[in-house]
Amino acid sequence: MGWQAAVVGAIGAATFQQQGKIGKFNQSINERNAKVAEAEAVQIEKKTEFDIARFNNSYEKLKGSVEVNLAKSGVVSGQGTAYRIATANAREKYMQENIMRYNSKVAQSKKIEEANFARISGQMAREQARLAQYQTIASTSTSLLNMNNFGGGKDYSKTYTGGMQSDGNYYDPYNMGTTE
Numbered sequence: 001m002g003w004q005a006a007v008v009g010a011i012g013a014a015t016f017q018q019q020g021k022i023g024k025f026n027q028s029i030n031e032r033n034a035k036v037a038e039a040e041a042v043q044i045e046k047k048t049e050f051d052i053a054r055f056n057n058s059y060e061k062l063k064g065s066v067e068v069n070l071a072k073s074g075v076v077s078g079q080g081t082a083y084r085i086a087t088a089n090a091r092e093k094y095m096q097e098n099i100m101r102y103n104s105k106v107a108q109s110k111k112i113e114e115a116n117f118a119r120i121s122g123q124m125a126r127e128q129a130r131l132a133q134y135q136t137i138a139s140t141s142t143s144l145l146n147m148n149n150f151g152g153g154k155d156y157s158k159t160y161t162g163g164m165q166s167d168g169n170y171y172d173p174y175n176m177g178t179t180e
Helices: 003-072 080-147
Strands: 170-172 177-179
Touching: 003 080
Parallel strands: none
Antiparallel strands: 170 177
């Protein structure tokens, strides 16, 4: 094996290693993106709980101010109009909490799906790198085999020069051999 073959082999090996490192790097980036998306999903849940607690505080303040205003106007609490107002407000509070929770679950699901997609993308990047490595092995092997003439002794690289070959024989296309 000549020095050219050694260089081709070394370049092929270096390319193979770099392709593996690139695949692992791309997979690690996508894994990080997946973890970030999952953390965002957790933050969405925490923010929703905080928003609901803040909403409940606002509701309690509203409820208190409604009761005070009704009492000032002489309406008896828990009967008639005061009861209907309190019931409507409680129903609205319940609906708003459910809407907030639903929107939170949708947003969390989107983030989890984003994380899953990032992981799949990472696995695909790794597989693409493996495929590139196989292609590098195949092309390097082909180059090395061509350089060594497939391990045989006959040189297949001679070209037709208009009759006489470089070894002094004449090319005969009907005989598929050489004639003297």
